[in-house]
Amino acid sequence: MPKNSVEKTVKPVTPAVRPRRAGRPLRRFQPAPHSPLFELYERAGAWERKSRALQESLRLILPTPVGFGGLQGGVLTLHCQSSADLTRARFMNSQLLGALQQEPGWRQVRQIRWRIRPPEPPARKLPEARRSLSTESCALLASLADASPKQPRLAVALRRLSSATAGQVKP
Numbered sequence: 001m002p003k004n005s006v007e008k009t010v011k012p013v014t015p016a017v018r019p020r021r022a023g024r025p026l027r028r029f030q031p032a033p034h035s036p037l038f039e040l041y042e043r044a045g046a047w048e049r050k051s052r053a054l055q056e057s058l059r060l061i062l063p064t065p066v067g068f069g070g071l072q073g074g075v076l077t078l079h080c081q082s083s084a085d086l087t088r089a090r091f092m093n094s095q096l097l098g099a100l101q102q103e104p105g106w107r108q109v110r111q112i113r114w115r116i117r118p119p120e121p122p123a124r125k126l127p128e129a130r131r132s133l134s135t136e137s138c139a140l141l142a143s144l145a146d147a148s149p150k151q152p153r154l155a156v157a158l159r160r161l162s163s164a165t166a167g168q169v170k171p
Helices: 003-009 036-059 083-091 093-102 135-147 152-164
Strands: 067-072 075-080 111-116
Touching: 036 067, 036 093, 075 083, 083 093, 083 111, 093 111, 135 152
Parallel strands: 075 111
Antiparallel strands: 067 075
8 A cells, every 4th residue: 555545544633723813903892782891892892992082181190190980870980099199180170071071971070089099008918938847846857858769759859858947946
């Protein structure tokens, strides 16, 4: 049997996930119309568009970044990053309210409520765990390491543990 005929009968295995071809954009997720997920998706999109429009319109009046908190009953809640930004924003509140009421999507706003939402602090580094053993425990670990010649990896680990904690005394 010729070598080529065997290769033709064997089909190549295709991966379950095909790689994306370069130059072809990814499609956005679109839930089924008239489903609860679709309504939630549309509300989230409207929220993001309002937030972006608010940022653009307020950027001209207020140079500090402002976050969109919500709109309920004619009261717009906005977030600043510090108390200094909050003071400046409250001082310019009437100008901001007038500018917002001229925008087409913000005519129902009658009052602006300001809140402080500071940027999230960096993650706090946890203190390093301190190992401390009594001198008797260190001596016992060292003797166990010497007494186990059949398990060299265990002996090395026991020696390392006894030497690392030898100088520290447990209170």
